[in-house]
Amino acid sequence: MTFLRAIPFSFNILWRLALVFPFMTIALIMLGIVAGFLVFVTAFIAPLVSILLIGFFAVGASVLPTMVGTRLGLRARGASVRNSAAGLVLPAVGYGLFEALCVLLIVALSSVVYVLATPLTWQDLGQLIEMDEDVLLQQLMSVSPVITLIIFAVGGLFVVSLRAALLTPFAGASIGADPSGRAHTPFYGFGSAFWSLLPLTILSYVLWGLAVPLVTLICFMLGFGEALAMAASQVETMEGAELLDLLGLETGVFLALLIVFYLWAFSLQCAGGALAFLNHLARENDAQNAFDMSMDAHLAAASQTSPRVQKEMQSADVMELVRSRMRQNKRD
Numbered sequence: 001m002t003f004l005r006a007i008p009f010s011f012n013i014l015w016r017l018a019l020v021f022p023f024m025t026i027a028l029i030m031l032g033i034v035a036g037f038l039v040f041v042t043a044f045i046a047p048l049v050s051i052l053l054i055g056f057f058a059v060g061a062s063v064l065p066t067m068v069g070t071r072l073g074l075r076a077r078g079a080s081v082r083n084s085a086a087g088l089v090l091p092a093v094g095y096g097l098f099e100a101l102c103v104l105l106i107v108a109l110s111s112v113v114y115v116l117a118t119p120l121t122w123q124d125l126g127q128l129i130e131m132d133e134d135v136l137l138q139q140l141m142s143v144s145p146v147i148t149l150i151i152f153a154v155g156g157l158f159v160v161s162l163r164a165a166l167l168t169p170f171a172g173a174s175i176g177a178d179p180s181g182r183a184h185t186p187f188y189g190f191g192s193a194f195w196s197l198l199p200l201t202i203l204s205y206v207l208w209g210l211a212v213p214l215v216t217l218i219c220f221m222l223g224f225g226e227a228l229a230m231a232a233s234q235v236e237t238m239e240g241a242e243l244l245d246l247l248g249l250e251t252g253v254f255l256a257l258l259i260v261f262y263l264w265a266f267s268l269q270c271a272g273g274a275l276a277f278l279n280h281l282a283r284e285n286d287a288q289n290a291f292d293m294s295m296d297a298h299l300a301a302a303s304q305t306s307p308r309v310q311k312e313m314q315s316a317d318v319m320e321l322v323r324s325r326m327r328q329n330k331r332d
Contacts, residue, residue, distance in 0.1 A: 002196035002279070006271035009073065013267040013274075014260070016072040017065070021263065024068055027089065028061055052104070057093075059100040063170070064092040065263075069270030070167075070277075071174035077278055082183065083176030091173035091184075095166060102162050110155040117151075118144050161194075164201040167273030168192040168280070179280035193276040204268040211261040218257060224250040 017024075035057035043050040067088050075081060115125060120143060140148045168189030176184050207214075219228055227250035 002193050002272055002275050003200050006196075006200050006268060006275055009275065010264060010267040010271040012076060013069050013073045013270050014264050016076065017069045017263050017267055017270070018260070020068065020072070021259070024065060028064065031057065031061060031064070031089070031093075052100075055104065056097050056100040059096045059103065061096070063096045063099065064088065065266045066167075066269050066273070067092050067095075067170050067174040069263075069266050070171045070273045073270050073274035074171060074175055074277065077274065079175055079278070079281065080177065080181075081175045087176060088174060094186075095170065095173065099162060099166065103159055106155050106158045106162075110151050114140075114147065114151050117147050160201050160205055161198060163269070164197040164272075165191040165194055167197050167201070167269055168276045171273040171277035179277065179284045181284075189277065189280055192280065193272070197272045197276060200268055200272040204265045207261060207268070208265040211258055211265070215254060215257045215261055219250070219254050222253070224253060227251075228254055 035053065039050045039053050039057075042053060068085075071081070071085075071088065111125060114120070115122060168191075169187050172178055172184045172188050173186075178185050178188050216225075216228065219225060231251055
């Protein structure tokens with residue numbers, strides 16, 4: 001089962017992802033600079049487009065680490081790589097744009113359902129959106145807690161399901177190849193091993209959301225709790241370079257553990273996508289081996305027959321080869 005195999009495999013990816021983390025951070029910073037420039041320019045021309053760009057690049061920034069980790073996992077299992085590390089950026093942005101569009105569509109549909117199911121109007125909803133997140137959630141819960149929880153749960157499930165369905169295409173894009181050995185076909189394997197990858201993706205997002213409280217709990221168990229509490233109380237009163245004064249052993253351990261938790265959350269998705277891709281690759285290899293064995297059997301039988309029958313059998317083998325390739329192309 002992919003879910004059970006992915007958990008131990010995620011630790012194999014984790015330490016590799018930790019090694020490339022500084023380089024990945026630089027790539028994300030460069031991507032953020034490009035995104036910031038585009039948002040700044042488009043804000044004067046089309047403010048709505050600038051808001052969409054923020055969402056697109058935010059999702060793309062989450063796709064890139066997943067693709068990097070998946071690439072590392074596939075290379076660890078001996079998969080052939082056809083693209084360079086720099087070649088990951090464009091597919092990450094492309095898949096990020098697609099995922100962001102789908103997320104925006106899910107949010108829009110959820111908003112429509114919420115307005116239809118509650119006494120709120122579109123004007124009321126527009127005023128709520130301008131509030132802070134905590135205040136917004138309190139207001140929505142005060143209108144209808146049941147409907148609010150259902151819409152958040154269903155909408156969140158759709159978002160997580162989308163990421164689970166995209167993990168196998170991420171794997172192909174990370175190495176620039178399909179399981180058949182050809183160049184990566186966009187969205188190849190979409191939805192593959194979905195029911196195994198869905199709980200794994202849910203676990204990944206849960207760990208991502210609980211990273212801060214879990215790491216804080218671990219630090220309290222290590223005896224760093226009081227120092228962290230004191231540092232946290234001083235953060236709100238300090239700005240800029242003053243925050244560097246808070247750095248020490250306790251805060252260093254906290255930040256290091258927090259990064260490890262975040263990387264492990266990504267590693268779970270990477271492991272699932274890599275294993276799903278490798279399952280496709282194994283099926284392709286089994287089909288090719290079965291085809292080669294059948295061809296060897298046909299040729300061996302043909303070599304023991306008369307020349308006329310041999311010619312007929314060779315012609316039949318050629319036709320069977322053509323039909324087999326056509327069926328394989330249709331499946332791909």
